[in-house]
Amino acid sequence: MSFKVNQEIAVCGGKVLKLSHFSQIIGASMDVNVYLPKQYYSKTVRKLIPVIYYLSGLTCSPQNASEKAFWQIQSDNYGFAMVFPDTSPRGDDVPDDPEKAWDFGIGAGFYLNATQEPYKKHYQMYDYIHKELPTSLDEYFGKDSNLDFLDNVGITGHSMGGYGSLTGFLKNYDANRYKSCSAFAPIVNPSKVPWGQKAFSGYLGxxxxxxxxxxxxxxxxxxxxxxxxxxxxxxxxxxxxxLQTNLRPELLLEATKGTSWEGKIEVKMVDGFDHSYYFISTFVPEHATFHAKNLGLI
Amino acid sequence: MSFKVNQEIAVCGGKVLKLSHFSQIIGASMDVNVYLPKQYYSKTVRKLIPVIYYLSGLTCSPQNASEKAFWQIQSDNYGFAMVFPDTSPRGDDVPDDPEKAWDFGIGAGFYLNATQEPYKKHYQMYDYIHKELPTSLDEYFGKDSNLDFLDNVGITGHSMGGYGSLTGFLKNYDANRYKSCSAFAPIVNPSKVPWGQKAFSGYLGxxxxxxxxxxxxxxxxxxxxxxxxxxxxxxxxxxxxxLQTNLRPELLLEATKGTSWEGKIEVKMVDGFDHSYYFISTFVPEHATFHAKNLGLI
Incomplete structure (x- = not known):
């Protein structure tokens, strides 16, 4: 499980590593960015560093959130690393949306395991994100690295990635895979909204x-x-x-009524904010504090 | 001097305004982004809000720094507004580099007044940045806005924009135009480096x-x-x-020897950082503090 380091870029007190590796599950080369905070480079601090996985939204590569969400200052502040995976397989032999739309196919893998042709060969994003990628990073950085990619980890994401975060957290809840989950403007009920219905029809039938x-x-x-x-x-x-077409957070809150999650999911409606990285970067500090608490950093 | 508000986007505690206006000096429509900090929207705080002009580098539009430099959190922190102008005139009748290179012509106006054909008609960026734009913004927002675009203002920028900041500050020094000046990886001696020689030859002869x-x-x-x-x-x-080809900060330090600026220009060499917004965003907090002191905010 070897990674190629394409770039190593100083930012804040740590470094963004632009990595690529061949994914066995996806059957293609995948890009992933990792931010290692200043604590990783400290010779004196050897506490285990938790990792937060950030799943990006439709059309994004690992670069967008690395450049615009500004997690790095929070990573240094609390002492966690960040992993920014890609949003789908890419490459000449990876099938795209027949009409090259931006809400399906390349850049829109929806973090699930496709069962339908021609997507099922490469679009195995669920197993990649929640199994192969963390294991591969853990093996690559090694047990002596003081980075904890597998155990004390959190997950978050934006839009399609917020959906990926909620799904990954809940599907792996009994296995205690993620200690912390949050989301920015997530798709919460894909079965009932156009983006989700298109993706599920194409990938799952x-x-x-x-x-x-x-x-x-x-x-x-x-x-x-x-x-x-x-x-x-x-x-x-x-x-x-x-908000009204594809996100509809009220559907999730309604769904929790009478369940063990009632009152446990806080949806903060923030006045005047849109769907962009201006919105994400504004609330990253609050999410960072939320995860830092759940990961035992504060 | 009217502006069109193309977008008004909530970020941090304030708003990014994406504006455009017809510049008489440039003879074309110009885009400019303005960040108004939370203090602008406060009904109780009515102190005059200083403005920092941020000049971007080669190829950039007003969007890059607005999205990636992350000045907004500092603006809210200290209570200054930001102005992000464009890097050149744009439009179908604006002449570009004959070979469409990225270091001359559109996206590369070098913040000077061109004297050469075919550039002199539109490439009047010096007068635009240091005269028309601030005056127009002051008129547009009005005297009651508590925004100070003209008097208690600072200037900064990156690469070509760092050059624009140093040049604008020094050329207007006797008029006390800018109260504060800084730069990120600036071109300091354009007459002696390839980017500068190409631009000066084309624009100035x-x-x-x-x-x-x-x-x-x-x-x-x-x-x-x-x-x-x-x-x-x-x-x-x-x-x-x-660093070694086009920036060469040592040339500026050598030039100050025996002058009134000797020891007054601090060049902080930062280990491992590149030329990207990862570099800029990392040191924006330190520049913000520097300007906030010079503008009397702390």
Whole structure:
């Protein structure tokens, strides 16, 4: 599980590493950015450094959030590393949306394992994000690196990536895979909104309600039992152009009613904010504090 | 002097305004972004809000620094507004580099008044940045706005924009136009480096040494007398790929020897940093503090 270091860039007190590696599960080369905070480079601080996985939204590569979300200052502040994976497989032999739309295919992998042709060969993003990538990073950096890619980790993301964060957290909740989960303007009920319906039809098949429900946060909250007092933090801008069509956070809150998640998912509606990195970067500090608490850093 | 508000985007505690206006001096429509900090929107705080002009580098539009330099959190922190102008005129009738290179013509106006054909009609960036734009913004926002675009203002910038900052500050020093000046990886001696020689030849003519010297910071420090104890702050990354060819900060320091600026220009060489917004965003907090002190905010 070897990575190629394409670039190593100083930022804040640490470094952004632009990596690529061949994913066995995806069957293609994948890009991923990692931010190692100043604590990683400290010769005196040898505490284990938790990792937060940040899943980006439609069309993004690992670069967008690395450059615009400004997690780095928070990573240095609290002492966690960041991993910014890609949003889909890429490459000449990776099938794209037939009409090259931006909401399906390349740049829009929806963090699930496709079961339909021609996507199922490469679009195995769920297994890649939640299994192969963390294991590969752990092997690559080595057990002596004081980076904890596998155990004390959190997950977050934006839009399609917020959906990926919620889904990954809930589907792996019983295994205690992620200690912390948050999301920025997530798709919360993909089975009921256009982006999700298009993606699920294409990747999972249009007549497969049971499989759809396994990837739908608003269905998962009904099945997964919140055993402790685990909370999820969500921010949503009121001027987000996708709020009424594709995001609809009220559907998730309604779904939790009468379940173990009722009152455990906080959706903060923030006045005047849109769907851009201006919105994300504004609330990254609050999410960083939320994760830092859950990861035992404060 | 009217502006069109193309977008108004919430970020941090304030808003980024994406504006455009017709510049009489340039003879074309110009884009400019303005960040108004939370203090502007406060109904109780009515102190005059100073403005910092940020001049971007080669190829940039007003968007790059607005999205990636992360000045906003500092603006809110200290209570100054930001102005992000464009780097050149744009439009179908604006002449570009004959070979469409990225270091001359559109996206590369060098913040000077061109005297040569075909550039002199539109490339009047010096008068635009230091005269028309601030006056127009002052008129547009009005005297009751508590924004100070004209008097208690600072200037900074990156690369070509760092050059623009140094040049604008020094050429207007006797008029006390800017109260504060800094630069990120600036071109300090354009007459002696490839980027500068190409730009000066094209915009000012290749046989015009006297005019070149009027736009060269390393010449201006010999003529302009530092009357007080004014200081300039510069950061420069050691892994900047343009350090040895086009930036060469040592030339500015050599030029100040025996002048009133000797010891007043601090060039901080920062280990491992490159020429990107990762570098800029890392040192924006230090520049913000520097300007906030000079503008009387702390």
């Amino acid at each position: 249009s007549e497969n309600a049971e499989l759809w429900s396994q990837y739908d946060p608003s269905e998962l909250v009904k099945k997964v039992i919140n055993k402790g007092n685990d909370k999820i933090l969500i921010h949503q801008g009121t001027k987000d152009p996708f | 290749s046989e015009n040494a006297e005019l070149w010297s009027q736009y060269d910071p390393s010449e201006l420090v010999k003529k302009v007398i530092n009357k007080g104890n004014d200081k300039i702050l510069i950061h420069q990354g050691t892994k900047d790929p343009f």
